[in-house]
Amino acid sequence: MEHFTSSLKENEDDSDVESIESKASPPNITWQHTWPFNETENALTQSVFARIPSEIMLRIFKLFSVPDLCNVSLVCRRFKMIVDQDEIWKLKCNSSKKIYSKSFKQIYLDWIYMKCLRNAKLRAMRDWSDSACDIDLPPSFPIRPTVNQQCEAIGGFHGYPNSSSSMTIELSVDIEKTARELIKLLEKALKFQQQWQQPSIVKHMITRYYRFMQLKASYPSNILLVPTLDIEIVWQTHLLRPAMYQADCLRLFRRVIDHSLLISDMEKFLKDQAFRDTCQLYEQQFGQQYCPLPSTDKENNATSNFHHYPLYIDTDTNPTYSYWDKTHFEFSSEQTNDYENPFSFTEGDLITDGKWLDLCKQFMSKSLKTAPLDDYHRTWSSGIDLEPGAINRLKKSYERFLYIAAKYPLKDGHEFIRPTYAIDIMWHSHMQEPLNYVADCVRIVGYVIYHSPWPINKDDTKNKTCIQANKLWKDEFKVDLMIDHLFNTIDDKLDEVF
Structure with a gap:
């Protein structure tokens, strides 16, 4: 072997x-x-x-x-x-x-x-420019054409997505707040992408994640255990593959370990002590340091004899996210001899997922140049717009994506519509809470939409599928899939706050 x-x-x-x-x-x-x-x-x-x-x-x-x-x-x-x-x-x-x-x-x-x-x-693989299937600020975003279309009784939809400027369905996940925290998390991780691509560090990250999940599985779900930034990033790779995540959790831990990027006011109050408890439990069970406590951070840096890659992040004074980034775990460049990855995702999946944020920004910037916007909006492309108006448009695009999935189920032989990076923002946010995501899919769509990033397909097959999907989308919603997230469903007043 x-x-x-x-x-x-x-x-x-x-x-x-x-x-x-x-x-x-x-x-x-x-x-x-x-x-x-x-x-x-x-x-x-x-x-x-x-x-x-x-x-x-x-x-x-x-x-x-x-x-x-x-x-x-x-x-x-x-x-x-x-x-x-x-x-x-x-x-x-x-x-x-x-x-x-x-x-x-x-x-x-x-x-x-x-x-x-x-x-x-x-x-x-080297070219990821169109892998997803392959804004932005103030008013005058175009309004999609109005169509006199009766809503069919499809899944959990009680209204046609284009009939309202707000979502016509209720999700169990606050995807608006989660999307903002998710992008913040990826921005932090982006600073360490080069170090985290090193094979020894990738393996160490997966080992630490496996141990943390073993801890989570051995305690009741109401016990607050706090992941470090590096563990949270591996967790993200696993969460974005719901079929793998569910199967791996049941096989390894006998239950699906739930997750959320958001924490309640009580959890926010208990977070510091919960992190200390997590450190103690991890070190007692595995005999290795979990992460330095805030008071010992400088001392640990001064006495280290190894070449390390620090994970230090400046944090908000009142963070609302579930992971820990006030101190850092110090990765050694030494190779591990007893490494085992028991999960279904690979080291390559983890490394490639680190490219998603940059590719998403490129897509959002490119879409601004092709949408019918005025010159002011075309020049605003310095990142991902998550202001109220933009968030609402992203949510509506995701709602239309779910509607298409319900109307044209895969079991009937329909081609799956690969979402754009814009839709991905909300889809990824929805998958942050795996139990709620599965429940929402079954209730609204009728089946679980299993996300599978970075499909390795032939270029001609990928292009043919994208063309067919875009035609289906445009016939249904009268706007091109690639720029759907830039259209207001109805004249949206949320942009006027600027």
Whole structure:
């Protein structure tokens, strides 16, 4: 297995995406033991561990990580035979379904193979300018054409999206406040993107996230545990893949761990103490530092002997977000030997997600140049506008996206409309609370819309899908999908505050 994974890692930096699959072949391993029966029987009876019941050994081995299982299987034949049991590998797989003629160990290796291929492809791709499917300030934003269209009884929609300037549906998530906090979070993380792309740091971040999630799973959901900035960023990558997140949580933690970027007034009051408690619990369980406390930050920096990458962020005096950024965790550049990523997302997903904010800004700026706006608005493109008028237009675009998903469900053979980066802002904000997101989708759309970032498709397939989606959108709402977020549904007075 080590030879298999190392052969894939060697190809991660290749620029030729098409050649990756041919260079790394799928694992072809037979799990049938070929030792002679008499030899095996003698080895088992003479083992120093023969007096320990196999059931006890199996329960112990279930707690081991994959690297530990690889090492243990080399000790003796008895250990090897126990390690190969399906009961152990079923816990490691991303699927609980047994495939005929395949052991769960083989299923696990097939899963790892697919993760490695995706990781290599993501690292090899260079052009992300149109990946999403591929404002801005004051009044005179265009108003979309009025259409006498009767609202069909679709899902949870009781009104046609274009019939009102405000949302006609109610979401369980405050996507307006969440969107502002999400962009702030990504702005903070953007400062450390170069450091966080280093393989040793990416692996360390995923390890810390896994440990934090283990803590979350071991305590009731009403116990406030505070993630650090680096852990929150990994959590974001996981949350934006709802199908993976749900499956991984159920497989690893036996329940879906909920999340929110927003905190209540009471949680805000308790946040400092909750962070100290999180530090203590993490260090007691894993024997490693979680994050320096505010009073010891300078002392820790002064006594460090390693080359570190600081995560220091200036914060608001009255923060309303759920993560911790008053002090920083100090990453060592040393390699970790016992690294294991038990999740379905890859290191490449985490690195590529770090590009989203810059690409979103580029899209928002580009859309200003193509929309029918006056010259004043065309020159305003210094970032993502989250003022009341702009937020309302983004919310309405997202509402139309949900309406299309409900009206043209995938189960009926319809093509999925890939959202623009503008719609993505609200979609990502909605997914910040996974339990509420799933409930809203089922109630409003009729099924869960599973978000899958950075699809690796052929250019001609991607372009064809985008053209079809844009036509469907324009026929329905009379405005081009790429600039939909710049149109007021009705003359919106929110812009007049400026």
